[in-house]
Amino acid sequence: MRIVTWNVNSLNARLPRVREWLEIMNPDVLCIQETKLAEDAFPTSEFSELGYESVHHGQGQWNGVAILSKVGIEDVVAGFSDGGDPDPDARIIWATCGGVRVASAYIPNGREVGHEHYAYKLSWLARLKSHLELNHDPKDSVAVLGDFNVAPEDKDVWDPKAFKGATHVSKPERDAFEEILDWGLQDVFRNQYPSEEGLYTFWEYMAGRFHKREGMRIDFILATKSLSTKCKLVLVDRNARKGEKPSDHAPLLAEFV
């Protein structure tokens, strides 16, 4: 099974690039973040023409997550089922695709350390762990994919000095990310490339960051052990960050044999 995560930064702006990419790479499952579309504005029929079933959890101007699948989409859950209040933002959707419990997740950015939105980010990461604990078993095939807005280690950013005091690298965020892994998930990219530096998934549009290779590794495919041991291929498609109207994130792909 070939499975991909891609923060498209507006599916409306990115649809031509996404369609083209699907035709070339032909994944079984694509997890999309930041559709920036209302629930009903999702281009279901366009993806259907390419052979994909799809589910979308959208809210309009901001956020919005989706899953596309060629291997079935069952038991869809939008948001968290942990008994808590509904998340005000459309940031996570779950579905079972080809026997794998898949989540497409868009973790809050945080804005600034200490900001109200930063507290929301930390609580959101804690809720993700609670949802996993309450609904799933780490012995099952579970894959959480998405934009975590956290760089787990200094080698996951182009210059740790440039991030002093910033979000994405703070200890509470890194601890919250680690807590999720501790439930029973592995970062399949890091498994494949234990010491790789300089291969990122996100580059700001500004200041020519992509061309200067100044990025961050903040998008992840996290998989339980039964899945991760079957992972033979992981790649970041930097080509998708080039050319006409790219997203600021590149797709991250993994193949489970």
Added chain:
DNA sequence: ATGGTGGCCTTGCCA
């Protein structure tokens, strides 16, 4: 050097 660019419900906010 607090800039730069690109998305949106656009002249402000979010990333």
